[in-house]
Each structure stands twice: as structure tokens, then as C-alpha cells.
Amino acid sequence: MTFSDSLELLSFHWVAYTIYSMLIISVIAWFGYNLTREKKAEPMIRIPFYGFVGFLVVAGVGHHMFTYNSVPWVAQDINRHHVTPDKIFHITAEKHVFTLPDEKMVINCGDQVMFDVVSNDLVYGFGLFRQDNTMVMQMQVNPGSKNDILWTFNRNGVYNLMSTEYSGPRGNSMNIKNAVEVRGCNEKIGLTGGMK
């Protein structure tokens, strides 16, 4: 199982967390109901204590192993300094304004591109959003630190840039419409994406 972009991952997450929420509410409601009954309730399943502890450990650690193996941007992010990007875009943030490269940021489908963002004053955020406002990705932009992210786009689209970190009331206007364009994906491939 591999998620090609945030839409797929968040849809999966939405379903999984909703099911979990229903389950935990139901379990505690079941407890609440049976706590007050004279008649002894028989649990549907008996969970041994150390089985429960094991489940918690596996769930906590397994969650990260699952995403590491199914979400491509984790390994890409960790290994980004050993990769030669297809393109590098240098961006500056200062006085609540993003300064983009002179050339429009046009990306070929499947290319690995590096966004290298420098802040000259405050902490900002660097986030790319689809036209329907859903988030593609983001990072924090700290002054005095290296803020770079390597990303592979698997769908055609025109994306908006927005600061995802609060930098004072003036930072609320840090939006640039249509800042990034991705071309060349074969959309007919569907959810697996990433194909030129």
C-alpha cells in the first residue's frame, strides 16, 4: 500500500480515525451501561492485561513503521541531503513577504524538486495548497536555520503558496496564488499517480 499524495493519505486517515472514534465511544458507553446493571455482563472478548500492553506498544510503534513504508515523502525527506534534485527553487521570506525566483516555478511530473526557503526576520511557514484549499505539504521556516524540503509532485495542478506559521497579524496576507505549476502527469493513471 502506497499513498501518492496527501489527499489519499488524509482520506484513509479520516476513515480509520472515524472508525476508531466510534469504537472507543461504544466501548466506554458499553462499560457505563453494564456498570449499573445487577446482572453480570459477559464481555464479548477477554483481553489479558499484557495483551493490552502489547497492543498499545505495537500500535504506537507500528503506526510509524506503517507510514514510513507507505508514505513516500518520509524517506525522501530523511535522505534529501544525499539526493541531487531535478530543480532547486530559492525563496526568501522577509517583512511578511515571500520573494519567489524570477522564473515561474514550473515542475515536471515526478521530478524531485527542492524548495530552499530563507527567513531574514521571523518564523514563517512554507505551505503549498491546492485550489480547493487542501494542503499538499508544508514546513517551518526559521530565521538562522536551513529550511529545505525535497518533494515529488505526482499530479498536475496549479498550487498556491501560503505561510503556515503565524508571524504576527501582518503575516495573514502571506498568500501567493498560483505560485507553482506541475505539468506532464498522466492523470488517467489515477490514484497511483507519479507517472510521466
Next chain:
Amino acid sequence: MSFISDLINGADNKFDHTSLNALQKVTLRAVVMAFLFYGLAALEGMIMRAAAVVPNIPPIHGQPEHYFSIMTVHPIVGIFGSTYQLVFAAFLFLVPYLTKKPLYSVKLANAVWLLITIGTATAWIAAFVWNYAPLYTLYWPLPADTTQFKTIGGIVFIVGVALIMLGTFGFIYNIYATIFARVGVHQNKTMKELLISGFGIDGVLNLWYRLMGRAPYTKEPALSLPVVAIFRGTVDTFLDALIILGAGILVLVYLVAELGGTHLDVAAVDALLYKNWFWWGLDLVADGLVLIYVAGSWYLLATLITGQKLFMENVARAALMLELLVSWMVWSHHLLADQAQPEMMKLISGEMVTAFELLTQGLALFITLVTLWKARPLKMTNELKYLLGGLIGFGLAVPAGIIQADMAMNRVLHNTQWIIGAHVHVAIIVGLYMTLYSAVYVLWPLVTNNAKLWSQKLANAHFWLHLIGGIGMGAFMGMAGLEGMLRRHMYFGGEFDSYMILAGIFGGMLLLAWVIFLFNIIMSVGLKGLVGIFLPSHHKEASYGIEPISQNS
């Protein structure tokens, strides 16, 4: 009794403030202030929720500086003004009650609620009058940015927060001075015995000795389990107060210099290093003292409700010890989107150690449920149903946070409404507050000398409105976050109207629940009783066991 009579004298004239001792009065004073601040925080939340749909709504008028001023004080009022006060009040009452020892100082306890109240009000005024709005995160160098904020506003805000922290230190001193006092049941205990018990080490040793086939390290721990949780949680409260106060002093140095005409270079402080330092401290609230205090409260409530011993008490003690280590090592989950943060810190602190919170909180939930289960059948009292509500709250909120403490998920969820809705608000409003309401109902007869609750129907209405409102609001905020809505951004184009309207409806239920609760309490104690709480007590006792050796109240 007539409505007017109840309103003035309390339900059936059963609340007599002149019968309250000094400990009861100081507890109730802080509780009253805590619930007033809760109402203010709820109102602020609703204003922001409304502005997310109609940005021009007064008092925001479409101005981000007004919106973010409210957002800055909302957690100050909600966390410090309300929950800190409520928790401190409960523990300053419970430690003497559970140890049968006198509270170290009632005067200090009075100073605590006064300092926190005045400090919260001062910080609020800084935001209201001067629109000082660096948010609670205080990311450097924003709080010292005098191009966006008035210097005087920043100074007043920091003074307010400093007063809150001074009050917090007062609470800490009072708690430890009471616990370590060698009187009553602890007359013959050594400091070492009290420390070993306070850190939960005796629980670990008991488990270890059992594994080795030896007799238990101790059959009668020096401190009861709820006191251990208070002891342990207060360690994090102390460290957190130190860090926040330190940050305040740093900001104050820059602002006072600015006021004196000297512009200090903000780049002298590394923003990422500051973030690490600040989040280490701030996270001791969310992932330290809250979880530990809550676990201890669950254990206490479960034993008081059932009248039985706690299930697997040694494991519970050991889990509190584990939580100590976990809470000090998880701050990096707030920095998973910071690219210069070392990957190993993200992996170990941000992901792996953080995942242990699932274990510690899961154990607390398990132990509480089994303790209740073994005592069946139970009556569905107010305290029991609120306790179950609290379990639901953390059952929902802890995994919601753990899910985001992951390098894959954080990339698309950091700073969105997911974390503040599905995790933070559900944890605080449903998990923490329902636990605290349970404690309020448990302590009610003890603190009020058996005052009568005016209406059980209103108590039921409060319960359901609060539970459904809290979960519903958190759920729709969370869904907006999954759709890309940021938590610290003011939207003007109606991008997330449908989610915000739904969240607002459920938020309205929360506000209504608070009005109902407050009304029920006022009708129970009466306006005379409410005023009487703030009058001096004729009974200077601060103990439920032995009398103080030298009363310093």
C-alpha cells in the same frame, strides 16, 4: 422553597458559608474564579469561531490584529486562569484531606488564586488594550517584534504571565511543604521514604521484587497513589513554570531595552534553539502534568466512587514513574516540520518516545475501567458519568495527537485545525474538564458541608451538552484541518464555512452547558453564599486530620 429564596440563600438554605473552614473557603474561591475564566475562554472561542464564518463580526471587525489578540489570550485564560486554578484548588484541598495533615499555608493558597487571577486579567488587558498578539507559542523573535506590537503591550502581557507563574510557584511550594511535613501519619517517615514514594519508585521496586520472587519492597507506601500523582505532576509544573518565566524574562529584557531607546539584536538568540527550549518546557504542561494529574485523578475518583482499592496499584505507580521520563523527552513532536531539527531527535523524541504516551495513558484508562468494573453494580452518579466522559475524551484525544506525532502525518497536519480541534480541544474540554467536573461532584459535599445541588435535571443537561458539544466541536474542527484549514490563520473567503458553522453549533452547546452549570451552582449556594465564600473564615483549620502544629494562616 421559592426560586427567589433559593437564588438568595441557596437550595433549601443548606449552604452556610459561615460553617466553612479556611481550607474550604480558599478552595471555593479558586473554583469560582476558575469557572468564571472558563466562561470567558468559551466566549472568546465562540467569537473566533463566528469570525471564521463572518470575519466582520464585532469585536473583530475583520481585523487580524483583533482576531489574533483574542487567540493569544484564549489559552492564557483557559489554561492558566481556568484549568490551573481548578486543578490547584482541588489539589490544595486534596493533599491535606488525603494525608490527614494540615495545609502548609492558607495565606499562600490565597496568594496563589489571587496571583493567577490578577496575572490572567493583566495578560488579557495587554491583548485587549494594545492588541499584543504573539500567541502562546511566543516563537522568537515575534514577542520582541516592536514593529508589529506596542512595547508597553508586551511588557504588560509578560508581567501578567509572570504573576501567573509566581502563583504557580506558590502552589508548588505549598504542596511540597505539606507533603514533606513530618507530622501525623508521616511523623516517622524520612525524606528518602517520602521521595521514593513520591516518584513512584516503590511501585517499580515492588514489581521488580515480585519478579525476583522476593517480598514486596513496601506493603504500605508512604504516600497514597493520588498524592503520588500530584507529587509527580508538580515536578513538571515546576519545570514548566521555570521555562515560561525564563522566556518571559528574555522578552522583557528586549522590550525594556526598546523602551529605553536601545535596540537589541534579536538574531543573538537562535530561533530554532529557542523553539526547542520553549517547547521542552511548554510540553511539560500538555504531555506532562496534565496526563499525570489526570491519571491520578482517575485513580482517586475510581477508588472514591467504588470504595475499593485500585486495580494493579503497583503498575499504576510504576506507570507514573514512566510518565516522568516520557514527559521530559517528547518535545520534538512539536518540531517535526522544522527541517533543521536533527532527524534522530525527530525519530526518537518526536515519534518513538511520544508513542509511549499511548501506553501510559492507555494503562491509566485500563486500570480505571477495571477498578470500576470489579465494583459492579454501581449507581450512575454525577461523578461516575463525568469520569466516563473524561475517559472518552482522552480515549479520543490521545490517539489523535499520537497520529500527528509522525513524520508523514505532520507534513500535512502541522498547524492545522486537526491538532487544535481533534487533539487539544477534545483533550481539554472533554477529557480534562469532564474529569474535573467529576472531582467537583465528588468534593462538593466535602467542600460545601453537604450543600444541596439545586437541580439534578440541570446537572444532566450540562453533562450531555458538554459531552456532545465538546466532541462535536473537536470533530468538525478536526475535519476542517484534514481539508487544509490552518489553526493560526484568519480566513475571509468562506473557505471552510460549512465545518465552522457546525463546529460553532457544537461550541454553542458548550457555552450553554457552562451557563446551565453556573446557574445550577449559584442556585445551590445562593448569592449570599457566593459572596460569603470571599469573606474571611471564622474557622482557621486547614486540616482534615490532625490540627496544625503552628498555624500560619
